[in-house]
Amino acid sequence: MENLGPLSEDGLVCLLNHQGEVLQDPTFSPYASHLTPEKLREFWHDMSVLRAWDMEAMSLQRQGELGLWVQSYGQEAAQIGSGHALRDPDFVFPSYREHGVAMTRGVDLPSILRIFRGLEHGSWDPAEHGFHLYTLVIGAHALHATGYAMGMDRDGLVASGDANKDGAVVCYFGDGATSQGDIAESMTFASVNKAPIVFFCQNNQFAISESVTRQTNIPLADRAKGWGMPSIRVDGNDVIACHAVTQWALEYARAGNGPVFIEALTYRMGAHTTSDDPTRYRTKADEEYWIERDPIARLTAYLDSTGELSDEFREAVAGEGKALGARTRESVRGWSKPATLEMFDHVYAQPHSTLQAERAWFERYEQSFADVEAKN
DSSP states (O other), X not given: OOOOGGGOOTTOBOSBOTTSOBXXXXXXXXXXXXXXXXXXXXXXXXHHHHHHHHHHHHHHHHTTSSSOOOOOTTOHHHHHHHHTTOOTTOEEEOOSOOHHHHHHTTOOHHHHHHHHTTSOSOOSOHHHHTBOXXXXXXXXXXHHHHHHHHHHHHTTOSSSSOTTTOOOEEEEEEGGGGXXXXXXHHHHHHHHTTOOEEEEEEEOSOTTTSOGGXXXXXXXXXXXXXXXXXXXXXETTOHHHHHHHHHHHHHHHHTTOOOEEEEEEOOOOSOSSTTOOGGGTSOXXXXXXXXXXXXXXXXXXXXXXXXXXXXXXXXXHHHHHHXXXXXXXXXXXXOOOOOGGGGGTTSSSSOOHHHHHHHHHHHHHHHHXXXXXXXX
């Protein structure tokens, strides 16, 4: 695999290579020094359970139970590593693939599938979890994230000196989103306002079906230089490095220094969505190259070498994954179609006269069909 342009692996922060060997980095190794064997097993647990659940969701879509599914397969390290760097005062704006980050924020994974069954736009309370609803419009949420971060700054929730109160925003998006104007506008606002936000780009290399090499001639992180913000390129399949880099970036943002751009170079092992066929635009050789760099296998190799991954623990995690899969199947198949009028619920936080009028009109409209049927 060529190390050129936006797919260059030169300069990537890596603390655990794909053979499971520990590497040192003068800047970021200290941000991983607190990771005990117990914490690393927690990373392994989360990535393994997430993948098992992801595969179950994929199966449910193929069985016709979901209209669409967006896998996180292959990107577990970027999500679990960064998610575990977050604290309660922090707030996340995801796109639509951040199931691992949702997991670290306490969102019940099966509830996410209500979106992909077409029942709700989101089934969790963003305020309770510090995790916004999924955004399917590519790049649009970066504007919301930047505005929220600017609001945190104005509310005195940044650089206050109180570690329990200071927070920052993390905005997740893919390499394809960096070609959207919304991302550029967000980075402009974030930079000039020194917003406490971490832009976390999961560069899985293909956007929807177009290689990142057709989106840019340079590493995506280099684009941040144009906005005057620090940027970091990290091995997105190294859960330890992703954790360390995100921890550094969040501390930088919480201290009032402004935004940071992280590019996590990873690989989407599955399709963009279940309506996509990746064999049309990538090679088997590329897939095999990245299979060797699988994020779970990498951490497994390290924990095995240190004797910290017992058979009992593996079996317990596998059992937990199976139990979550069974609960997910039971939940999805038990969901019924909601009343059409529910689409008017939760649109605004307070009553809205225009929305109420539209709801009343639609209720009369629906009733008219029932009246005709009754007459016949």
